[in-house]
Amino acid sequence: MPGTRRTDLVLLLVAVVWGSSYLAAKTATGSAPVLTVLFLRYGISALALVPLARGINRRELKAGFVLGLTQAAVLVLETYGVTHTSAANAGLIISLTLVLTPLLDRRGLPPRFYLAAGLCVVAVGLLTSAHGLHAPGVGDLLMLAAAVVRAGHVALVGRLSTGLRPLQLTTVQTLVGTALFAIPAVPHLPTHAGASTWLQMIYLALFCSVFAFLAQTWAIQRTSASRASLLLGTEPIWAVAIGIGLGDEHLAAPAVLGAVLMLTGTTWGQSIERAHRESRPQPVPVTQG
Template identity: 30%
Template structure:
């Protein structure tokens, strides 16, 4: 009798439409997570290119040209969306741009006071901060699988960055503020992308970073004119504008509508993993055994959050069908 009842329940149009809706939402989430993974890979693949360019070009000058050009290109792409421009989307885009700029700014300050491995580790701890910020601001709880995945990924970050110099210096404080800014950027991107036009949100965000970098360049560096406009600078700007800025942040803003901020933060921990892989393949950098273990742990954290949410959804569906 139970089997017959279940069979007829499955055949019910309401159940079928509900089941299709759940499956459709899950495919959207998986697709969004995959594209966000591509964002992390895009950032990681350009890391050694940016590092080489910044060795010759002051940081704020590089950020100004990168985000200003990206903003102008996005403005051209978004020209037909101008009818949706209003004060609310302007404020939302400026807020995201401010979080992004402050993240880059405090990361730069931190690097002048402490080791890059320390900065990389503390910045990556935004993966732990995101679930708490999401709950404090929007009262949205992360699943236990996302929380567990975040903890595993954070442990992996420790091994990947080979961090042995944690302390309480000014550099660590700046790195922590940087992590908070990037965490706020992820959380508010997920919230605001559901409420505003994606094209305008990204365009305003880029232009805000460009304006802030222009101000920071004159204050900290005295100019925003690059000292060398050689092939390295041009290539680095072109690659970062197209792949690491327009593609990456547009995809992030568009895809966070279909997934959670906590999972996004975990997926983004794949950035240093992909940076290490590309550095090994194309820049003759070495990968030590602890770094490989860290990369595997980060991948494990991401799979824990992904598969955990999938099986949790399956469990809920079975309970609702009974």
């Protein structure tokens, strides 16, 4: 059906945009400090969202404040992490969120799920030791921390966002992030930056934040959670493809194996969790990014 194809295309586009965000953030931080990049990402997003979000109520303010703090923590770890590792590695390691989130939800899961999670752990080891056995780099460790915090953030969204309007909730989160990063960022604003730097900032804000979230919400309302989860789960594939194709990155043989195991483990874990969830009357909202 044309409507189904259009919805699938929108979800796939969201996954592509999120996959590209790692290379965009890595490139942007080459021209401005991390906290400045985050301030501009949040600030531009807020300028776009505030005129659209009207009548924010007290519950949305409270939930948005808490989620704004956890979301900011995720982006700090992700952005610092990607500056010290490849965009491809960052996108693959952050996909651990897909198997960590169900674990944090504390629901009984089949033993097979833990096998899938273990496969992902092996994959991380291969990705972080692609050039021989050694301690994981700072960037890889930060991305691992980001995956844990992001899983907690997603679980928290599921608990706090029930009955709240996504647009208003997201607007509050962007305002919280803007306020958090304003003081350390303002002295380092790239006033003499070139057009490419500003385009990267605008892309991160309007496409990777505003467009991706609103498009995801629109699409999920028109399809099943399972189908949406499957399409959004392709994010790490796009992160690798864009990192290699546009960022001149490469994966050594162990890292290639790690990438395959990571994609296999997260996809397998998703399917197990989804089947387990659908067998019980406890629907869980799909939330990414």
